[in-house]
Amino acid sequence: GGVLTMAASTTMVQPKVVLPGDDVTNIVLETKHKMKPKLGTGLSRGSSGDKKIFATMAGRLEHRRSNNTWFVLHNAKRYIPAIEDRVLGVVEDRAGSDGGADIYRVNIGGPHPAMLSSLAFEGATKRNKPQFDSGTLIYARLISDGIIMDPALSCQNGPLDVGVPQKDWMTNEGAYGELRGGTVRKISLGLARELLHPNCVVLTELENRKLAFEVCVGVNGWVWVHSERPEYTILITNAIVNSEVMTVEQVRAMVKALVDTVQKQLQDDGDDE
């Protein structure tokens, strides 16, 4: 996909494709770095206490130099919840109440639905809490990953939201909460990660074309797009989905072609009226 990576953050060694069971101990331990190596997704220690590190997923072995993290880069469609992930969810039902709070069951695309308490919102009290219908779209963060019980969501700022202003839930201007209007599209987890990258080409290009829009990307592979016209919303959604298999140059050309076509069509329709 289209991500402009900076040279310092990419691995300098030859790309290495690994399969489950591959021994990568030598690669990880022999790379010189002042910090101890950390193992990310797709890597695991040997079970018998020996110092072997092996891959558990098929993909490209990647190295983040800033904190010496090793992980296997892969793409999947099914989301597995992890704590502090920021996800989009659809409210299914009110599952019950817990004292003064309502508990909503929210579909986040993972193995189990997540629980969201109506008091887990900024400035929410028993007398002043949000109420949701089925089908409401929510942007929230995970506060428990569902290993023992079902995963739980919260719409309050968390430890990773340092510097984000805390707005009351009623204003709908906070970091998390209900998303109104727009459209949602399911994308792969890898594309969602690319969209969240600060140098994401497709979103930058769309912005450069002077389109007014907002996007919300959940790491669970759901993306919400909202713009002033439905034609632009469809354009942006298509551009995002197309960009997954394109190089940076192709993405730029594709966005230009899409925007020019749609804007010309709108102009022609406007002239006809």
Added chain:
Amino acid sequence: MKSPTAHKTHRRPDGRSSGGTLRPLACEMSCLQRADGSALWKAGSTSVLAAVYGPVAPRQSSKENSSKALITVLCKQTQTAGEHSSAQKGSSASINNEEWFEPSSSSSSFLVDMISACVKTEAYPRTVIQIVLSIIQADGSVLACALHAAVAALLDAGIMMNCLPVAT
């Protein structure tokens, strides 16, 4: 096809010697849109399509295992699967189809055991990983082909495995 030790120059219908040569292998991944992972595995003219759904919550919560994922395997054969089987070509009158593969519960449970041993099931507690196999064409070594297709589909789905099982 009955007794490979009969002649030194004995050859199989597709020209291979009886020394154990592999047939050409092919694999196509992510071929199904709606499955979480999918793969089409071909060995010669045997081809098996595997789809992986999961990890998902089981339909009845009583069936879940609190410490690991459960693997279920569904194996189906299409009606025309055995039509081009080389077991039928140029063979003698006897219809001793040892090559003919009928998916049975023993083959399903064999696949479940093999895959459960290799998938890191403790990483996905309280879930079910369902593998659906469709035998498109059966021409010998079908169970091995089915296992490879299932493993390729699990790799496509990004499900963690400790090792890769192989079969012949």
